[in-house]
Amino acid sequence: MITAPEYRHVPTGTLAVLAQRLNTVSASPSTWYRLVRTYGWRRPRIRINPAKPTIGLRTAGPNEMWHVDTTVIRLIDGTRAYLHAVIDNFSRPILAWRVADTFAPGNTVAVLLEASRGATRATNAPVVLADAGVENVNAQVDALIEAGVLRRLLAFTELKFSNSMIEAWWRSLKHQWLFLHSLDRVATIRRLVAFYVHEYNSVLPHSAFRGQTPDEMYSATGDAVPADLTSRMAAARRARVEANRSASCKTCPTLTAAA
Numbered sequence: 001m002i003t004a005p006e007y008r009h010v011p012t013g014t015l016a017v018l019a020q021r022l023n024t025v026s027a028s029p030s031t032w033y034r035l036v037r038t039y040g041w042r043r044p045r046i047r048i049n050p051a052k053p054t055i056g057l058r059t060a061g062p063n064e065m066w067h068v069d070t071t072v073i074r075l076i077d078g079t080r081a082y083l084h085a086v087i088d089n090f091s092r093p094i095l096a097w098r099v100a101d102t103f104a105p106g107n108t109v110a111v112l113l114e115a116s117r118g119a120t121r122a123t124n125a126p127v128v129l130a131d132a133g134v135e136n137v138n139a140q141v142d143a144l145i146e147a148g149v150l151r152r153l154l155a156f157t158e159l160k161f162s163n164s165m166i167e168a169w170w171r172s173l174k175h176q177w178l179f180l181h182s183l184d185r186v187a188t189i190r191r192l193v194a195f196y197v198h199e200y201n202s203v204l205p206h207s208a209f210r211g212q213t214p215d216e217m218y219s220a221t222g223d224a225v226p227a228d229l230t231s232r233m234a235a236a237r238r239a240r241v242e243a244n245r246s247a248s249c250k251t252c253p254t255l256t257a258a259a
Contacts, residue, residue, distance in 0.1 A: 003042065003043070012032055013033075057165075061090055062088055062091050063090075064090060065089040066128050067128075069131065069163055070082055075183045076183055076184055080101075084098045084135070086128075091214050092169075092217070093215050095114075097193060099186060128152050177195075201213065
C-alpha cells in the first residue's frame with residue numbers, strides 16, 4: 001500500500017488508519033513509519049513541474065534592460081534598512097543604489113532617475129525588469145513610464161523570467177561582505193555598500209566576462225583583457241615547464257653519500 005500508485009495521494013499516517021478501516025492491515029501509524037524507514041520504501045510521488053528556462057534574459061548591449069529591486073537588511077538592534085539598486089543586464093554593474101531607514105517608493109524612483117542620467121549609449125529607453133511590489137508599481141514610477149524615461153516589465157507577470165540577476169547580487173553583497181561586519185547603524189551599511197559597489201564594479205573581474213570588470217564591459221574599455229590574460233597564462237605555463245625541466249635535486253646525492 002505504501003508503494004501503490006492508487007494510494008500515492010494518501011499521507012502515511014492516514015494510510016495506516018485507512019488500512020484498518022479496509023480490514024487490510026492492523027498496525028499503528030508508528031509501525032508504518034518504522035517499516036518505511038527500515039525497508040526504504042518510497043512513495044510514488046514523482047512531481048511533474050513546468051519546464052524552467054535554463055538561460056536567463058540576455059541583451060546585446062548596455063542600457064537595453066535593467067533590473068531594479070529592494071532588499072531588507074536587518075541591523076543588530078532589530079531595526080531594518082532598505083537597499084534599493086539598479087543593475088544593467090548586459091554588463092552587470094550597479095548603476096545606482098540607495099540605502100534608506102524607511103520603506104518608501106520614492107527611493108526606487110530616485111535610483112532609476114540616477115541610473116537614467118548615465119544611460120547615454122542606448123538609443124531607446126531602457127526596459128526595467130521589476131517585481132510587482134508596491135515600491136515598483138506606484139504613481140511615481142508610473143509617471144516615469146508615461147514620460148518615456150523608462151519602460152517596465154514585471155517579472156513572472158508580463159514575462160516568465162524572474163528578477164534573479166539582481167537577487168544574485170543581493171546574495172553576494174550580504175554573504176560575502178555585509179554579514180562579515182557588525183551592522184549597527186544605517187550609516188555603517190551605507191559605507192559598506194559604497195565600498196562593495198566600487199569593488200564589484202571597478203576592481204573584481206566578473207566570471208562571465210573572461211576577466212573583465214562590469215565597468216569595463218559597460219564602457220567597452222576592457223576588450224584587450226581576455227587576450228592579455230590568455231597570453232599571460234601561456235607564458236606562465238611555458239615558464240613552469242622550463243623550470244621543471246631544468247631543476248636538479250642536490251639533496252638526494254648528499255643523503256646517499258652520508259649514508
